[in-house]
Amino acid sequence: MNVLKFGGTSVGSAKNINSVISILDDYSKTDKVICVVSAVGGITDKLLKAGELAQTKNKDYISEFETISEIHHTILSKLVPSEGDAISNHLNDKLQELRNLLDGIFLINEISPKTSDKLVSFGELLSSFMIAETMKKRGLDCLRKNSQELIVTNSNFTKAEVLYDQTNQNIRHYFSEAKQQITILPGFISKSEQGEITTLGRGGSDFTAAIVAAALNVNRLEIWTDVSGMYTTNPKMVKQAFPIEHLSYQEAMELSHFGAKVLYPPTVQPVLNLNIPIHIKNTLEPEAFGTKISNDSNGNSNAVKGISNINNIALLTLQGNGMVGIPGFSKRLFETLAQEKINVIFITQASSEHSICFGIDIKDSQRAKKAIDSTFENEISLHKIDPIIVETDLSIIALVGDKMKSHQGISGKMFSTLGKNNINIRAIAQGASEKNISAVISENDVKKALNTLHERFFEAKTKQLNVFITGVGNVGERLVEQIKQQRKYLKEQLKINLKIVGLSNSRTMIFDEGGLSLKDWKTNLASGEKASLNGFLEQAIKLNLRNSIFVDVTANEDVSNLYAAYLKHSIAVVACNKIACSSAFENYNSLKELSRKYNAPFLFETNVGAGLPVIDTLNNLVASGDKITSIQAVLSGSLNFVFNNFNDSTKFHDVVKQAQKEGYTEPDPRIDLSGVDVARKILILARESGTEMNLSDIENTSFLTKANLDSNSVEDFYNTLIDDEAHFQKLYSSAKANDCQLKYVAEFNNGKAKVGLKEIPKGHPFYNLEGKDNIVMYYTQRYPEQPMIIKGAGAGADVTASGLFADIIRTGNK
Incomplete structure (x- = not known):
């Protein structure tokens, strides 16, 4: 004999009830079936609400009753599509009894626990009647038995205590003589020794099923609900949660106590006492295994269930x-x-x-x-x-x-x-x-x-990174495309599930907690909500996602001013924006401290060498106990591009224009050509090597003219370059005469730093530096004569994006 219990959602609609009937039909072909059913989903709450309204003389109880009536008639009409027959008439009779009871509560302005039990008992009586009559109408060998005639309790209304001797005798006697293949029992309801209607309290339908299963000592009790068993955690909060196939009684009780609503521990105590296994199944996916609860963990070796x-x-x-x-x-x-x-x-x-x-x-x-x-x-x-x-x-x-x-x-x-x-x-x-x-x-x-x-x-060592990107211009766009291209590889090879959760440009921003679609992200961003730097921050904080990373792909000071707020909320910061790390030393140091305090990585590799591992290498040297004695570097890909393409047959103005057009300079090329950008970079390297220094401490010898430096706009700057062409040709001629190459060099020695244009002779590592390449030479205690050299492309959207991408991956490995 099989005992199955179906909860409120399982009988909450005609479609679901049809699934219940199909399951019972299949089971009844091999053995007799006892089916315990709850009230239609939500009806018990509506009954209580109607009673409360009636008690307080609120005539809205009538509309609540009418809603209850409509729900049942709608379900019945879909199950048995013939109007006016005996089933419908009986349903109307029971509903009229309910209406009379509510009217009585309204008149006497009182609802006692005894009356409350009588009121809520209508839910299970109505659902069990509809299901049993539908099955009989379809030719199944089915009969409804009122549980109130089997389960005897004391008179502790709303949570009656079962009198087991009499109850077990009633159940065994009835089912020893029952001939039908399928018996429908209303759950939750019972009667006292005096014949008064009582209920079994929270989880009462589970309790009914457990009482019957224990009395008959069946092989197992099945509880059918709307989920495929007990999950590793709440699937509404964790998408990766999955059903647990086997649990011990103790594990199931612990999980149920701590919020897993599938099972209410006190109600299944009768079957636990007899070691009768409990199987939780899904009415809407009957083929799914579900969760089996027993004394045997079935060899499952997972320590955490x-x-x-x-x-x-x-x-x-x-x-x-x-x-x-x-x-x-x-x-x-x-x-x-x-x-x-x-x-x-x-x-x-x-x-x-x-x-x-x-x-x-x-x-x-x-x-x-x-x-x-x-x-x-x-x-x-x-x-x-x-x-x-x-x-x-x-x-x-x-x-x-x-x-x-x-x-x-x-x-x-x-x-x-x-x-x-x-x-x-x-x-x-x-x-x-x-x-x-x-x-x-x-x-x-x-x-x-x-x-x-x-x-x-529980997951196969896969770590999810949730990324928020501000700035999707040239570099930002390449970063998004690189992430899109590499997501599968990251998941399969590095066990990193990288999702872009937020995107923003200067006009609009979009968010999706589950991860934005990167197939049409530009279109979606164009129709997003109005952009706001603080709004972007607030949304990242509100989502409160694990392993969150904010990526700054701007040159905006206002954005850099928000780094502290991100770090304080344990959101890692990855930036190609140099402003924060080259700001006042107190601010730079504060960001570092916040990163440590809130365990939120603060990475800015692209501040110095785009995609080159300049800072990472420096940090590894320092962390391993080495000490930096000197740094010599060409740190501006844009300036290197300019001086590698400038000669006596070109115009300086034209070469700078070309560099800007190809994305090697900032939108305002004065930042690059003034040396400020290079000064910021050597400042960052000096700080990372352990030296306390500010931008004002760096000696910057500019090769630009006073007119260039005093220009009021980018357009004005370009005009001054045309006017001062002779000045630049003179610089080139001098280098050529000395058989040298012009390179803009950054130096750090003995705690002091300087930047400026230099004539580099043949044989020097800087001499053959081509295109937009950068080079950094670290002289340390371990490398006193032959420096450690890092060389490669130091500018361009693709390499800068790849540097940001590498920092994002780095945060995932921390």
């Missing part, structure tokens, strides 16, 4: 020096809570006995505070303890698994994973059995925490 959470938690702390070494505080505290009928969800106490911390439902927090402060009024007045401290807007997250005790480091992995994402832990609880490790965190961090922990314990 699931991650769960409870929201709406208040954390209360009783503390004070007067508690230390004094027995009885805990007893008085929890007695007070018990007297107020307040359930304690979470408890932790330090060995110092200085404080006791416990979690309760937030709705009980003020009542608890008032009662506890009253209990300890004398101690509080004597300053032996403090008034109870209440913290709200919290949640509990928990790792669950029978085998966690035998696996070292589970707690460490849990807390380090949360810490790396700056998820602050307010309290921790872990019993000696180690079946559950719980932590209290901010409710705002729950989604991030669940995703982060699920990624750590």
Whole structure:
């Protein structure tokens, strides 16, 4: 004999009921079936609401009743499309009984627990009637048996206690003589010894099924719902969550207690006592395996079976020096809570006995505070303890698994994973059995925490990076395309799932928590909401995604001023914008400190050499204990391009124009040609080598004329280049006469830095530097004579984008 229970969503529509009937038909071909059904989804709440409205003399109870009536008639008309027959007439009769009861509540202005039980019992009576009659109409061997004739309880209305001796005798006797293949039982409802209607409380339909299954000692109990079993975590918050095929009873109870709504632990106790397996199945996907709950874990070796959470938690702390070494505080505290009928969800106490911390439902927090402060009024007045401290807007997250005790480091992995994402832990609880490790965190961090922990314990070592990009001009566009091209490779080879979650240019911005479509991102961005630097930041903070990375592909000072805000929210910053790192040393140092404090990488490799590993190499040298003694470099791809293409047969103005057109200079070429850009770069290298220095400390010997430097606009600047052509030709002629090449060189020696145009002789490493290439030579204690040399393209959209891309990947590996 099979016992199956179908919940409210499973019988919530004609379509779903047809699925239920199909499942029961299949089962009945091989064995007899007992089917316990809940009320149609949402009906119990509507019944309670109608009763409450009637009690308060609000005539809206009539419209609530009419909604209930319409829902049932609509479902029945789709199941049995014949109007006016006996089934419809009987449904009308039952609905009229319900209306009469509501009218009575309205008239006497009162609803007792006894009346409430009678009211809500209509939900299961109506659903079970419709399902049974539909099956009979379709020729199935089916009969409905009213559970109130089988399950006997005391008179504790709304949560009656079962009298098992009489109940088990009734069930065994009835089913020993029942001939039908399919028996439909309404769940949740029962009767007292005096024949009064009672209900079994929360999870009552599960309870009904468990009582019947235990009484008949069946091979297993099946609970059919709208999900394919119990999941590794909440699938509404974590898309990668998946059903757990096998759980022990203890694991299932722990997960259910911590928010997995598929199972309500107290209601399945009858089958647990007899070790009857429970199988959770999906009505809409009957072929899915679901979750089997038993004493046997089926060889599943995973230490962590699931991650769960409870929201709406208040954390209360009783503390004070007067508690230390004094027995009885805990007893008085929890007695007070018990007297107020307040359930304690979470408890932790330090060995110092200085404080006791416990979690309760937030709705009980003020009542608890008032009662506890009253209990300890004398101690509080004597300053032996403090008034109870209440913290709200919290949640509990928990790792669950029978085998966690035998696996070292589970707690460490849990807390380090949360810490790396700056998820602050307010309290921790872990019993000696180690079946559950719980932590209290901010409710705002729950989604991030669940995703982060699920990624750590259940996914194939794949790390998701959520990227927000500001600035999608030339370089930004190339970056997006590179990410689009490499996403599959990153996922398969590097186990990195990279998603662009936000994009912005100077006009519009778009967001998608699940990852923007990169197929038509330009079109979508063009129709996005109005861009705002602060709005972009606020949205990144609001989404609160794990492993978030903000990428600045601008040269905007206002954008760089927001880096601190991003870092403070544990959002990594990747920038090709040099302004922040070349700003006042205090600001540069503050950003570095924020990066360390909030465990948010701050990477800016492209500040100096575009895609060249200039800063990364320097950092590795310093980290390994080497010391930089001198840096010599050509750090401007644009200036190198200019002087490599300028000669006595070209015009300086034309070469600079060409460099700008090909994207080697900033939109304002004065930034490059004035040497400011190179000064910023050598400043950053000096700082990264450990020297405290500001931009004003760098000696900048400009090769431009006063007219060039004093120009008021880009157009004016170009005009001065034409006027001063002779000046530039003179520079070229001098170098040619000395058989040298003109290179704009940056130098750092003995704590001092300078930049300027130099004539480089043959044989020097800089002499044959071509095109837009950069070169950096590091002289260190380990490389005192032959420097470490890094050389390659130092400008261009593609290489700059690749440098940013590399920094993004680097954050994923931290």
